[in-house]
Amino acid sequence: MTNSKLWIISILLLLNYPVLFANQIISVADFGLKPDSRVNSVPYVRKALEACRKQPGSTLFFPKGRYDFWPQYTVEREYFESNTTDNNPKTLAVLLDSLHNFTLDGNGSSFVMHGRMQPITLDHCSDINLKGFTIDWDIPLTSQAKVLKVTPDYFEIEINTHESPYIIENNNLVFVGEGWKSKLWSIMEFTSDTHLVAPNTGDRIGWRNYHAEEVSPGIVRLSDPSVAAFYPKEGNWLVLRHNERDHAGIFLYHSQRINLEQIDVYHSCGLGILSQYSQDLSFNKVRVVPNASKNRILSGHDDGFHFMGCGGFIRIEECEWAGLMDDPVNIHGTCVRIVEILSPTRIKCKFMHEQSQGMEWGRKNEKVGFIENQSMRTLGTGTMTSFEPLNKSEFIVEFQAPVPNSLKVGAALENLSCTADVEIRNSFFGSCRARGLLVSTPGKVIIENNIFESSGSAILIAGDANQWYESGAVKDVLIRNNTFRYPCMSSVYQFCEAVISIFPEIPKPDIRYPFHSNIRIENNKFYLFDYPILYAKSVDGLSFVNNTLIRDTTYQPFHYRKDGITLDACRKVIISGNRAEGNVLGKTIRLHDMKPGDLKLRNESFFQLRNKP
Structure with missing residues (x-):
């Protein structure tokens, strides 16, 4: 080989030249599927995926256009999907089953569904890249x-x-x-x-x-x-x-290192993108929004991005949500109730919410927290040695060592191994039916440079073992440099006590055992038409520092809370350096069940304490 040829190849390698050194590209057109043909794409895509399975590292490519997916020739499989109605089997338009090192490139194509089905499912996959397509229905389920x-x-x-x-x-x-x-x-x-x-x-x-x-x-x-x-x-x-939620738009199940980019989910039969028992997930420029070309106000049937029992690292960057009938982002685990203590190491448990039944709640060697459900105090932890399902509602868990003697029937278990670190940046939380971001995970959480226009609370940090059984006491949350616009808190929904609502469901709070900890709210802009800015219950280590509060008069105030900040059974709270522009209404701080010294006001010229603890 001549020196000139070697030089050219070296340059191409440095540039990662996409033609000579790309992975194998397999086009759906190679199997007879043409865009805009309106034929059922299901059997063609199934054949193409089998070809990709034989070529590790391959890319399945769609020539740009419209592709229709009908129920005929789909795979039917039983999945118990979190926060989803148990209508089984699920109808799967595109199934990636135990596939690894693979890219699906829609090239800007439209995937149009027909009937009740799950457009894309990843089951026990790894190193997958999904990009460049939209999902919609001609006849939506809303x-x-x-x-x-x-x-x-x-x-x-x-x-x-x-x-x-x-x-x-x-x-x-x-x-x-x-x-x-x-x-x-x-x-x-x-x-x-x-x-x-x-x-x-x-x-x-x-x-x-x-x-x-x-x-x-x-x-x-x-x-x-x-x-x-x-x-x-x-x-x-x-x-x-009018319909019920029974299929996700995209379902990530027991999968890892999954990347989604430049995808628009215009509609779904239920949750937009559901990630369950998966880890290391990345979402870049993924939108769950109305299809403007069809003059739609509605988008997804329920939540936009929903994460249950996920681990590793979740990254959400430059994403957008609007027109949803539930929350744009919800990140949580699932608590289960103890119904019988069979022996010092064996416990019989039950899924308490009908939309969590049937899930594979735990696996060997995973860490479990024991929660006293009245105070929500964690009594201790244990390591599972086995998980034995009895039926869709009940199962038996066995542990390496005896459980705490104080653990009683009615208490709860939390899977502590299925928790994630989360970063959400540069995203737009548009107007949807409920709240903006729900986050319940003990991992490190950064919420930064986002815009919120949620009709309820922009951010809800909850957690409970009594009603929804969505677990995850937070331990490290930074809310920084976000903009909360005037639509936030313009309607009241469950747990919406302020623009930022920290509201775990604790029947009997105990100041000695705070549920959440280490939450910092810094350098944000709040455009406020009403009083409540921050509500916090049972937090150890909370700061509200250097935020800018701006009066907005687009809407009339209506909320029953007339304090800007309400603190309930919190410890080590710092409020400092906040400033107001205009006649901001929420000037006062109200305290409940707190000791003297639990609140520090430092260099604070706006907020005033209404009552002493």
Whole structure:
């Protein structure tokens, strides 16, 4: 080989030249699948994936266009998915099963689903890169309508019948799709101009006892005298919730080192992207937002990104959420209740929430925390030697050493091995039905340079072993350089006590045993139309420092809390260096069940203590 050729090859190696030295590229076109053909893509993609399995390090490439996925030829498999209705088996459009070192490159293509199905599933995979595609339905599992007319007795809405076919059945509005039908059970109202959740509407209307009648094709009249005072505003948009959550959009299960980038999930049958018992996950420029090209207000059926029992490191960068019917991001574990102590080392447990039943809660050598559920105090830890399912609801766990003598029936177990460090940066939490970010993990958490427009609390740090059984006392959380815009806390939802709400469910708080610890809220901007800024319960080590508080008058204040900061059974709290612009309402601090000296006000010119501990 000549020196010139060697020189060229050396330069190409340095540049990581994509043609000569790329991994094997396998196109779906090689198997007869053409974009925009509207044929069922499922069997073609299955064949292409089998070819990729034989070529480690390969890329499955889609020529840009539309690809339709129908239930025929899909794989059906039983999965017990967290926070998801147990409708099994799940219908899987694209299944990556025990696949490693693989890239799926959509090249900007649209993946369009038909019927109730899970678009993409990763089961026991590693080193996977998913990129460059959108997920949507022509007939979504949620609907929307424009409010045409409002009177004291009824209001009329206009429905796009091509996108959301419906019938009137027993005076109920019932939507019909590709192999399913479901009736309206809840309504969310969005403003006509900003597409934000209309202020002070939220979950206050149940819509279980309404009366529906068709005025003309696509025009439906709804009436319910019991909620007539809460009829929507003429011209606004309604998201009509009718189906149940039974499939995720993308499901990451027992997988590791997974990267998602430049993906738009416009809709899903349930949670947008569910990661369960997976670790080392990266999300870059992934959006769960309405499909603007279809004039949609709605996006996902429920949460945007949902993480249950995940470990390692979770990185979320430059992502976006809007129009969801639940929280953009929720990170947590699952507590289970002790129903019987069989021996000093064997415990019978039960999943207490119906949407957690059937999960593989633990594995050998994983670390478990023993939680006294009234005070939420951790009594000790143990190491599992076995996990034995008895049925979907109950299982037996055995430990290397005897459990604490103080552990009683009714207490809870928490899997401490399935927890993650988290970084969320440069992302946009748009207006959705509930809160913005829920985080419950003892790992290191950084929430930085994000924008929040959540209709409820922007950030909720919860945790409980009594109702939702979502576990994870935080130990190290930094909330820094974020912007909380005026839509935050414009409606009240569960646990939404302030823009930042630290609200573990503790029946009997004990100041000696705080649940959360080491939370720092620094150098953020809050645009506030109402009073409550921060609510914190049972925290050891909390600081609210050098934040800028700016009065906004877009909405009228309505919240029942009239203090800017409320502290309940907290220790080692520092409030320092915060400054206000304009007539910010929440000037006072209220304390509950705290000792003298638990709060330090340092160089603080804005906040004033309302009551002494």
